Amino acid sequence: MAAHQRLMNMMFGTICSQVVGTAARLGLADHLGDDEIGYQKLAARTGTHPGALARLLRALAALEIVVETRPGTFRLGEAGMPLRTDRPDSQAAAVLLFTDPALLDSWKLTEEAVRTGQPTFEGLYGTDFFSFLATQPELSQRFNATMRQVSLPIAHLVPVSYDFTRYRTVIDIGGGDGTLLSQILRGARALRGVVFDSPTGVAEALSTLTAAGVADRCRIEAGDFFAAVPEGGDIYVLKNILHDWDDERCAIILERCREAMPAGGRLLIVESVLPDVVDTSDPAPYLTDISMLVNMGGQERTRYEYEQLCRRAGFAVTAVHPTVFPTSYSLIEATPV
Numbered sequence: 284m285a286a287h288q289r290l291m292n293m294m295f296g297t298i299c300s301q302v303v304g305t306a307a308r309l310g311l312a313d314h315l316g317d318d319e320i321g322y323q324k325l326a327a328r329t330g331t332h333p334g335a336l337a338r339l340l341r342a343l344a345a346l347e348i349v350v351e352t353r354p355g356t357f358r359l360g361e362a363g364m365p366l367r368t369d370r371p372d373s374q375a376a377a378v379l380l381f382t383d384p385a386l387l388d389s390w391k392l393t394e395e396a397v398r399t400g401q402p403t404f405e406g407l408y409g410t411d412f413f414s415f416l417a418t419q420p421e422l423s424q425r426f427n428a429t430m431r432q433v434s435l436p437i438a439h440l441v442p443v444s445y446d447f448t449r450y451r452t453v454i455d456i457g458g459g460d461g462t463l464l465s466q467i468l469r470g471a472r473a474l475r476g477v478v479f480d481s482p483t484g485v486a487e488a489l490s491t492l493t494a495a496g497v498a499d500r501c502r503i504e505a506g507d508f509f510a511a512v513p514e515g516g517d518i519y520v521l522k523n524i525l526h527d528w529d530d531e532r533c534a535i536i537l538e539r540c541r542e543a544m545p546a547g548g549r550l551l552i553v554e555s556v557l558p559d560v561v562d563t564s565d566p567a568p569y570l571t572d573i574s575m576l577v578n579m580g581g582q583e584r585t586r587y588e589y590e591q592l593c594r595r596a597g598f599a600v601t602a603v604h605p606t607v608f609p610t611s612y613s614l615i616e617a618t619p620v
């Protein structure tokens with residue numbers, strides 16, 4: 284593709300995101316289901332302006348989210364299937380979250396974030412992202428659903444990439460609704476687990492752990508990982524936690540883990556680890572990194588940067604395991620020194 288065309292397509296990314304986000308908000312994928320439907324009928328079902336909806340559907344067809352089977356009639360395309368909320372691989376909550384005004388507002392000030400190195404979310408909302416979530420039950424539920432949807436593929440890879448059967452108790456710090464812990468416990472029948480997160484973070488954990496059939500081997504605990512984390516684990520897992528925070532706050536979380544674990548305990552950091560030199564085959568981790576800058580004040584890190592973080596909090600990295608199927612994720616194992 285010519286350079287100028289690639290650049291223009293990137294500029295249009297923001298419009299694509301609004302088109303897909305609007306489709307999700309209108310529930311178009313659920314309305315279409317397995318059917319072919321004319322735009323007028325869809326407009327009646329969604330309470331939208333027929334002409335405007337026809338134009339949205341044409342844009343969605345151009346993006347291959349839907350297919351125009353004959354003039355004015357549409358069915359769901361392959362790329363649109365994950366917008367259905369009834370599928371196990373649904374990404375609908377993630378689309379709704381990432382196009383939510385609260386997250387989009389910060390992007391208007393990206394230049395400011397790059398000039399100052401500070402997240403713009405806090406300036407706009409007067410608090411950090413997770414404290415804000417605690418005051419927004421609907422958004423918090425959507426965040427938890429998003430984490431479940433985006434974490435599920437990695438949650439399946441973690442227990443096959445790392446041997447948990449040698450441990451007795453795994454504690455998932457910031458474990459959200461227990462999606463990862465469920466997979467770990469399913470793969471190690473004698474293992475017990477604790478899912479630890481904020482009160483809003485663990486709100487859906489019982490139903491996830493029950494559905495996975497591991498609730499009887501699991502405890503759910505709410506708290507603040509900057510204050511204290513549960514004691515008694517021989518392995519503490521942190522998946523997509525450290526990338527939310529700056530080095531100072533990461534060091535506090537890691538120190539709380541070190542205080543809670545026995546001598547010889549293990550830390551397992553599960554994160555997308557940036558290569559030392561940019562890998563252009565997958566822009567996702569670099570874009571997530573900017574999202575962390577703007578919304579959270581966190582960052583994606585290289586292996587060396589994780590090693591430095593661990594050292595600062597009194598841990599030494601003992602091994603780095605890539606996931607068994609290639610992803611940007613690695614499992615960084617560390618032990619107290």
Ligand SMILES: C[S@@+](CC[C@H](N)C(=O)[O-])C[C@H]1O[C@@H](n2cnc3c(N)ncnc32)[C@H](O)[C@@H]1O
Binds near residue numbers: 430523
């Ligand atoms: C990016 S999510 C990761 C969730 C889960 N580990 C995963 O990978 O799917 C970050 C998690 O940290 C939790 N969290 C944020 N601040 C916290 C705090 N102060 N104490 C405990 N948990 C917190 C959030 O509720 C959220 O579940």
